[in-house]
Amino acid sequence: MKLMQPGTELDGFTIEDCIHSGSMAHIYRVRYSRGAPDPGFPMVMKVPRMTAGDSAENIVSFEVEHQILQTVTGNHVPRFVAAGDLQRVPYLAMEYVQGQTLQHWLDQPQSPAPAELARLGVAVALAAHSLHEQNTVHLDLKPANVLMRPDGTAVLLDFGLSCNALYPDLLAEQLRKAVGSPAWMAPEQVVGIRGDPRSDIFSIGVMLYQLATGELPFGAPATTGGLRQRLWMDPLPPRKLQPQLPPWLQEVILRCLEPEAARRYPSAAHLALDLRNPEQVTVTGRGLRTEGTGLATHLKRWLRAAGMAYQPSPLPARQIAEVPIVMVALPHEDITDATLYSLRQAAARSLGTRPGARLACVTVISPGASDTAGDATSETSVHRHHLARLQQWAQPLALPGRQSSCHVLESGDVAAALVSFAVGNRVNVLVLGAATHGLKMQRLLATVPVRVAMAAPCTVILVKQALPFELLRQAEPDEPGAR
Secondary structure (H helix, E strand, O other), X not given: OOOOOOOOEEOOEEEEEEEEEOOOEEEEEEEEOOOXXXXXOOEEEEEEOOOOOOOHHHHHHHHHHHHHHOOOOOOOOOOEEEEOOOOOOOOEEEEOXXXXXXXXXXXXXXXXXXXXXXXXXXXXHHHHHHHHHOOEXXXXXXXXXXXXXOOOOEEEOOOOOOEEOOOOOHHHHHOOOOOOOHHHOOHHHHOOOOOOOHHHHHHHHHHHHHHHHOOOOOOOOOOHHHHHHHHOOOOOOHHHHOOOOOHHHHHHHHHHOOOOHHHOOOOHHHXXXXXXXXXXXXXXXXXXXXXXXOHHHHHHHHHHHHOOOOOOOOOHHHHHHOOOEEEEXXXXXXXXXXXXXXHHHHHHHHHOOOOOOEEEEEEEEOHHHHOOOOHHXXXXXXXXXXXXXXXXXXXXXXXXXXXXXXXXXEOOOHHHHHHHHHHHOOOOEEEEEOOOOOHHHHHHOOOHHHHHHHHOOOEEEEEOOOOHHHHHHHXXXXXXXXX
8 A cells, every 4th residue: 555645535534644654554644524523532544554565464463453443442542433444445543642652761861760660560561451351462562552641541552463362363363373573572472372461461571671771681583493582581680781770670570571471470450569569579589680590490491391382371351350459458446356357257268269369458547647746656657557467467368379468548538548549459359347337327328338339340348247256156055054
């Protein structure tokens, strides 16, 4: 397809100018022709290149993106407008999102500070998680395909290599080879497995590594042999290239880059929660080392990878549902042993036997709780006191391999603070104590549990307090002579 000139009309759209000319498509700024209603947002038109010398992948990718854009919704993807007929002029008209791609940060003379890097990582992880909840895996995440809005949220672009588990995978059926951008491709993609949401987590790890060090962790391989090396090789630790990088950040990045998908973060929401709370990240030897992995380790991995056969993963939405974030809200005052016991039992049932589930313990204190004069009641001391109480309560729930974190929030509106935390961290299950008022009173009073249950975007479990010895006492017959 030749470049279209400004002023050209096509299916009710008027071409304004070409803003990008790539190897697979041209992108034009467009508007509706005279007489059409204003959509309320600027638009672009993506037209695939289909000359004699272009790859068949271009047209297959166009069909895939056409399918995906009509399927996914939300603030993290451009809004779909229209599509052109393949028999005439194929095109995709969509929302033009204002912002800058991650490439803007890579082009700066200095790497982003850890806090800024974490902020960018959170935005990308939440955008990817939104796709995974809709059974879609992007499979081509790279700086040029991630756009940051002015409000700090991320928008993912270019779904030509994506996979939606509910639709036929055209790329896998027609090309039968590894497709993606080599520098950011996950190991399982190299051996032809598509559809695992943890592949996107690997790509996010590559981008975080690149933002932190200015280098690509595996270079830009051009051969299949070069690509396969990531099945057994670790990149140089980021702290060897940037010694000032904090260990917690290296821990997060290298966990994303694990060759085996099962050793990465189980969901992008888990990754975002760690990036938001660096003080809660458990730093292992992975985060502390400054030298590369030894030859013996790589040799063992190479032998294992030689016969490795990745198995197709279940539906992305089902897969991330198996690794939920379980949030438990504990009152910071006037709490009984019965309530603490009942909440712990309910949390244990919600976590089940799934080691990938994550526990987030939350308490909300009033903003004036740390205003009392004196060092002993300073803000830091008050937070540490409540944090220690949360950690002590959660200790019996600790299991090998299970992550947990504790969070002390300040707010004058407890219900709003709990709901905000649940929304922002993509919580799956929220456990909190039921109000002690009677049902009749709760109809008249908007209690915290009722307000949370009405507004929370996830499953809410309201727990009635009960202690085991009280139940046993009720079940036991009266002893002789007890009266």
